[in-house]
Each structure stands twice: as structure tokens, then as C-alpha cells.
Amino acid sequence: MNVLKIATAGSVDDGKSTLIGRLLYDTKSLTEDKLEAIKKSSEQRGYDYLDFSLATDGLVAEREQGITIDVAHIYFSTPTKSYIIADTPGHVEYTRNMVTGASTSQVAIILIDARKGVIEQTYRHFFINNLLRVKNVIVAVNKMDLVDYSEEVFNNIKKDFEALNAKSTYAEQIVSYIPVSALKGDNIVDKTDAMSWYNGDTILGHLEELEAQDLYDAGKVRFPVQTVIRPKTDEFHDFRGYAGKISGGSLKVGDAVTVLPSLTQSKIKEIFFFDKTYAEAPAGSSVNITLEDDINITRGDMLVKTDELPKIEKQVTATVCWMDSKNLVPGTKYIVQHNTNRVLSKIDSINSVIATDYTGEQENNNKLSLNEIGEVSIKLSKPIYFDSYNDNKSNGAFILIDAQTNTTAGAGFIS
Numbered sequence: 001m002n003v004l005k006i007a008t009a010g011s012v013d014d015g016k017s018t019l020i021g022r023l024l025y026d027t028k029s030l031t032e033d034k035l036e037a038i039k040k041s042s043e044q045r046g047y048d049y050l051d052f053s054l055a056t057d058g059l060v061a062e063r064e065q066g067i068t069i070d071v072a073h074i075y076f077s078t079p080t081k082s083y084i085i086a087d088t089p090g091h092v093e094y095t096r097n098m099v100t101g102a103s104t105s106q107v108a109i110i111l112i113d114a115r116k117g118v119i120e121q122t123y124r125h126f127f128i129n130n131l132l133r134v135k136n137v138i139v140a141v142n143k144m145d146l147v148d149y150s151e152e153v154f155n156n157i158k159k160d161f162e163a164l165n166a167k168s169t170y171a172e173q174i175v176s177y178i179p180v181s182a183l184k185g186d187n188i189v190d191k192t193d194a195m196s197w198y199n200g201d202t203i204l205g206h207l208e209e210l211e212a213q214d215l216y217d218a219g220k221v222r223f224p225v226q227t228v229i230r231p232k233t234d235e236f237h238d239f240r241g242y243a244g245k246i247s248g249g250s251l252k253v254g255d256a257v258t259v260l261p262s263l264t265q266s267k268i269k270e271i272f273f274f275d276k277t278y279a280e281a282p283a284g285s286s287v288n289i290t291l292e293d294d295i296n297i298t299r300g301d302m303l304v305k306t307d308e309l310p311k312i313e314k315q316v317t318a319t320v321c322w323m324d325s326k327n328l329v330p331g332t333k334y335i336v337q338h339n340t341n342r343v344l345s346k347i348d349s350i351n352s353v354i355a356t357d358y359t360g361e362q363e364n365n366n367k368l369s370l371n372e373i374g375e376v377s378i379k380l381s382k383p384i385y386f387d388s389y390n391d392n393k394s395n396g397a398f399i400l401i402d403a404q405t406n407t408t409a410g411a412g413f414i415s
Helices: 016-026 032-044 060-065 092-102 120-131 151-165 203-209
Strands: 002-009 072-077 081-087 107-113 136-142 174-179 222-229 241-245 256-260 264-273 276-278 286-291 302-305 311-322 333-338 341-354 373-386 397-401 408-414
Touching: 002 016, 002 092, 002 120, 016 072, 016 081, 016 107, 016 203, 081 092, 081 203, 092 120, 092 311, 092 408, 107 120, 120 151, 136 151, 136 203, 151 174, 174 203, 311 341, 333 373, 333 408, 373 408
Parallel strands: 002 081, 002 107, 107 136, 136 174
Antiparallel strands: 072 081, 222 241, 222 302, 241 286, 256 264, 256 302, 264 276, 264 286, 311 373, 311 408, 333 341, 333 397, 341 373, 397 408
């Protein structure tokens, strides 16, 4: 069954958690005890309706304040598809959480309050989806019941968002617009009679039509080696396999491959998945590969097709989302984790801080603060083998790790 990964985005009180709760309720994905807890809590608060946001806000602070703070992952299924929703916070101070949630998503749902229209946070959320190359974006104009289901209000918001979309740097992005009321259930799973002027799909109907293209599907073949398999048994005494996850395309038995960084060449002898062998493995497969030649390969090395070499350099320029309370400044050292490869690095320069509201303004104050996004040049102690993020998401992304605290300090997307 196909799995579709979705990230939600929206400002405070736009109704993200309510929309997700409504999706779960209308697809009968809520357990009886969860539904009973929602009913009880809604009654205690004096509501004359079910507060579906309680289905996703798991932290005590979230329930008390009625806001989303952390990234929650919600799972549900229909007869044709499985879904994973990353319910991300809408606040500016939680930008890093949104980047985390959207980084593995194939679809984004951006909520807009019909009463407020396109606001600054809408710009920020759309910018991040552009940055992460999320192909399908659903603009859900929520709370239509509070504007009397006005077609004019919906069309004005659509017009404003189209002006924003015209500034997009991602030409392949597809934007769809759906008027909804998450609280009432209008156009979430079932069509509503309240907006007869709208002839498009519901949220779920649109999601059901989308192809679940995986993060690992696009680009040239990359196989980062996670570990070397050497069984300590008599039967497999001479066995030497290399385990990892394929991205960018398929690998076949007989393919000519080059090992990086040594540039040694060989051919694929066998492809194993557990105890079975296959002639070919598609992108996204976690497999064990053997080669025709005995080559010294370790964790952090990479196998690529011989005619599809990536860039191999000791300096990269990347867009970095900063996630640490300690500012990123030139001269500081971090560990770059690129696939399975860890390399010591030094920040060469902060080229600019990017305006995420599409004003075009860029600062160069030589630092990145928490939740800021900027262009950064990084020097590495040894070469890494990479593609641009546009060409291969998995091989064009990395994280910066603070060597002293071992915390993830930033996420980078190579230009």
C-alpha cells in the first residue's frame, strides 16, 4: 500500500489540529477510548461540539494553551492508501520544528483563517515548503463557516496566495485551493452543501488522488554504506556485504559501480534483502550488496554508478536552518553528518540571512540566530560526495552537530 507523508502548516489558531482530528474522526480512525476522552474533555470545557484538536495535541502545555508546540506524527489509513501527518507548530519561534516535519513530506497542507487571509506566517510557511521542494501544496482556507461560506472571501484569499506563488523558486510545485470548515467537517472528508459554488475535491479526496512519490526516487543512484556485513559462520565465512539504503534510482546485478572516496571500480555481484536475492532493487530499498571484487569499504563510503559521479569537494555552500540557541558564527567548528559520513567542518562565512517573507531583503550580520535561515559557506576537513538538494534530496542534505553537546544545531540544504 502507498504511504503519503503530509506536513501541516498554519498560524496560531488556524485550526491545524482540528483539521487533523476531523480527518481521523470522519475516516473512523479514532479509537473508542480516544473518542470518549475527547467527548468528556469537550463537555468539561463547556463546548457544545467535539474539540477534535484534542486528538493530536499530546503535551499538557498544548492542551492547556490550545496551541501546537512540538511535532506530532499521526497515522491513519483508507482502503487505498496509508497516511503519516506531521502536525507542526505555526509559531515563528518553532520554525525549526516545521523544517523537521516538512523535510520528509511529499505534501503540505497550509491552513489560512478565512477571516485573516494571507498573513506573514503564510509567507514563511510557503517559503519553507519551497526550500524543501515539497511538490504538492494544498491551501486549505479554513473557518469558512465564520465568513458565511463566502465565495468572494475565498476568491480574494486565492488571489493573494497566487501573487505569493508567483514568487516561488520551485517551478514544479503544484498548488491547490480548498475551502473548508474543520470544525463543521465541510470539505474535509465529505462534500458540503454549504458551498455549492465550489466544485473541487475535499481534502481527503485530493490526497487520495496524489501519487506517493518517495523522497528517495529522484536523481542519480546513491548508496551510502551504513555497515559492512561479515557473518561469523562457516557457511558464510568469506561473505562480505555492504548494507545501506538506495536513493535516486534502481541498482541491478551487473551494474558498474564506483566506490567513493577511493574511486575504486567494480560490479554488483548480488543484491540481498534479508535471506532472498534480487536482480534489481528500486530507490528507497534497504538492501545488502556484494561486489565482484574484494575492496576495502567502510561505513561512510558511498557506491554510485560509474557514469553518475557526484561532486567531490572540501567546501560547500548551503542554505542552513539554524536550530540552536547559540548563534552560528564564522570560525566555529561543527560535525557535518552527510548521509552516513561524519566530517569535521568549520564555518567559513555567513553569506546572508534570508528574508522568509519574500520581501527580497537579505541581511549580512555575520551570524545566524535560532530559527533563522541563511546561506552559509562551510569548509570540510575532508571531501564529501554530494549533489545539490534540487537534484537529490537525500544526498543534498546534511545536519550540523555540536561536538561538545552532540545536539543537532542546524539542517543544511546544499546549493
